[in-house]
Amino acid sequence: MGQRTPLFAEHQRLGARIVPFGGWDMPLHYGSQLEEHHAVRQHSGMFDVSHMRILDLAGSEAQAFLRHLLANDVAKLKTPGKALYSCMLRDDGGVLDDLIVYYRGPDRYRIVVNAATAEKDLAWMRTQLSAFSAELQPRSDLAMIAVQGPEARANTLPLLDPALREAAGALKPFFAAESGDWFVGRTGYTGEDGFEVMLPADQAPAFWQALHEAGVRPCGLGARDTLRLEAGMNLYGQDMDETVSPLESGLNWTVAWEPEDRPFIGRAALEAQRKAGGLRRFVGLLLLDRGVLRSHQKVFQGEQEMGEITSGGFSPSLQRSIALARVDARIGETCEVEVRGKLLRARVVKPPFVRQGKACISLD
Amino acid sequence: MSTVPNELRYTQDHEWVRDNGDGTVTVGITDHAQEALGDLVFVEIPEVGRSLAAGDACAVVESVKAASDVYSPLAGEVVEANEALSEAPERINEDPYGEGWIFRLALKDPADLDQLLNAEAYEQLLAEEEA
Numbered sequence: 001m002g003q004r005t006p007l008f009a010e011h012q013r014l015g016a017r018i019v020p021f022g023g024w025d026m027p028l029h030y031g032s033q034l035e036e037h038h039a040v041r042q043h044s045g046m047f048d049v050s051h052m053r054i055l056d057l058a059g060s061e062a063q064a065f066l067r068h069l070l071a072n073d074v075a076k077l078k079t080p081g082k083a084l085y086s087c088m089l090r091d092d093g094g095v096l097d098d099l100i101v102y103y104r105g106p107d108r109y110r111i112v113v114n115a116a117t118a119e120k121d122l123a124w125m126r127t128q129l130s131a132f133s134a135e136l137q138p139r140s141d142l143a144m145i146a147v148q149g150p151e152a153r154a155n156t157l158p159l160l161d162p163a164l165r166e167a168a169g170a171l172k173p174f175f176a177a178e179s180g181d182w183f184v185g186r187t188g189y190t191g192e193d194g195f196e197v198m199l200p201a202d203q204a205p206a207f208w209q210a211l212h213e214a215g216v217r218p219c220g221l222g223a224r225d226t227l228r229l230e231a232g233m234n235l236y237g238q239d240m241d242e243t244v245s246p247l248e249s250g251l252n253w254t255v256a257w258e259p260e261d262r263p264f265i266g267r268a269a270l271e272a273q274r275k276a277g278g279l280r281r282f283v284g285l286l287l288l289d290r291g292v293l294r295s296h297q298k299v300f301q302g303e304q305e306m307g308e309i310t311s312g313g314f315s316p317s318l319q320r321s322i323a324l325a326r327v328d329a330r331i332g333e334t335c336e337v338e339v340r341g342k343l344l345r346a347r348v349v350k351p352p353f354v355r356q357g358k359a360c361i362s363l364d
Numbered sequence: 365m366s367t368v369p370n371e372l373r374y375t376q377d378h379e380w381v382r383d384n385g386d387g388t389v390t391v392g393i394t395d396h397a398q399e400a401l402g403d404l405v406f407v408e409i410p411e412v413g414r415s416l417a418a419g420d421a422c423a424v425v426e427s428v429k430a431a432s433d434v435y436s437p438l439a440g441e442v443v444e445a446n447e448a449l450s451e452a453p454e455r456i457n458e459d460p461y462g463e464g465w466i467f468r469l470a471l472k473d474p475a476d477l478d479q480l481l482n483a484e485a486y487e488q489l490l491a492e493e494e495a
Contacts, residue, residue, distance in 0.1 A: 017402075033428045034403040034454075222402065222428055290450075292406050292426045314405035314428060321406075340424065340431065 005050035006201040022116030024051040033222035037316040044149035045219035053118035059134025073256035077103035089266030094242035143204035152194035191231025232351025239310040250282030284351040287321035289344040366395040374486035401427035404453040409445035444468040
């Protein structure tokens with residue numbers, strides 16, 4: 001049996017199919033993954049993401065520590081509440097994890113890391129932290145609920161404390177507001193508008209129930225995966241891990257090369273990779289034939305093996321199969337994918353596939 | 365709890381077999397199988413006219429989660445396949461024992477039917493897998 005979030009009893013009550021995920025017992029779906037997916041694209045859905053680890057960082061050298069630790073540069077964060085997506089790299093440039101860091105004010109940050117990597121991340125961070133004057137505090141007293149979809153904000157705001165409601169309603173994308181132990185970020189992992197709400201664990205069940213009564217549909221990890229795949233967002237452990245570079249995972253945009261004199265962990269390795277060239281490209285694929293693309297299927301161009309799919313599946317919004325793949329940079333506009341012993345035709349596209357309820361690619 | 369109709373026969377691979385009484389059987393996947401797979405998004409039906417040995421992989425059902433082979437429960441020839449599944453794979457989720465049928469097989473030897481599990485034996489198999 002895995003660990004349980006403060007919302008586990010709610011999932012059981014709603015008839016969720018529970019599966020093990022990163023050491024946790026989490027809902028896969030509550031009946032239909034497809035309907036949950038559509039609810040988020042068209043209305044609103046909510047996900048229990050309390051398994052993700054929230055870490056608060058404070059201290060006079062908190063910024064200096066994060067500028068050393070992360071490939072993206074927290075010096076970009078100047079307004080309290082602003083969030084930044086970044087990779088945390090090993091010395092050799094492999095990706096230890098991807099995370100979100102929120103700037104809360106001078107010397108104060110909040111970091112959210114993946115569940116499956118949380119212990120490893122924390123050990124790595126603490127080792128690196130020894131040279132800096134700052135404290136890292138895991139917040140296992142908090143739960144987290146992601147409310148996503150075009151109606152998500154309107155459904156969530158009336159349920160917030162008046163002190164937080166106004167600030168949350170005024171948030172721009174990728175900003176957060178807080179009041180007491182409640183923290184609301186206009187962030188997410190679906191390609192839709194919405195909030196991620198961190199709150200005291202003991203208040204989470206009532207808030208979840210209130211959202212449900214307001215018409216927000218409970219959604220499981222299954223829909224979370226198809227939504228993020230359509231949105232072209234990477235999943236750690238599948239699209240990238242310790243053995244690959246962010247430069248081969250479509251994450252170049254998250255590496256802050258400027259200023260040149262910021263020696264973050266992994267920088268030297270990434271610079272050497274960039275100089276050596278021959279890096280693989282991270283692309284999207286749209287299947288033209290009938291079938292379903294899955295991770296680890298091989299990508300070909302003629303006789304030449306070009307790489308493999310890292311995440312694949314059926315896109316409920318497009319009603320077609322889509323994938324993310326790491327391939328030889330010389331790949332053309334179309335390719336073939338080996339699906340269950342057959343070569344099927346696919347078109348190479350630039351993710352995302354779907355954002356804000358709309359297709360971002362041509363299906364012809 | 366998944367349904368296991370009494371009048372059908374079953375396989376270890378969670379398929380059901382209906383004896384049509386004319387030397388043919390209709391084949392599909394059980395309620396338990398569709399529930400375990402989750403929402404189906406793609407079905408590859410077998411070719412009509414294809415001769416199959418018992419245990420031959422002859423169709424594919426793919427859900428949001430994974431792909432799964434469908435095996436021929438007995439030896440025979442495919443005489444009909446459910447074309448409607450190509451456009452509406454969700455029929456298997458909605459009605460696994462009815463509209464969600466996958467193919468019809470003309471048996472090589474109708475006596476082979478006795479090799480399959482009856483409802484009671486299949487329910488026992490499900491109970492053992494649960495444990």
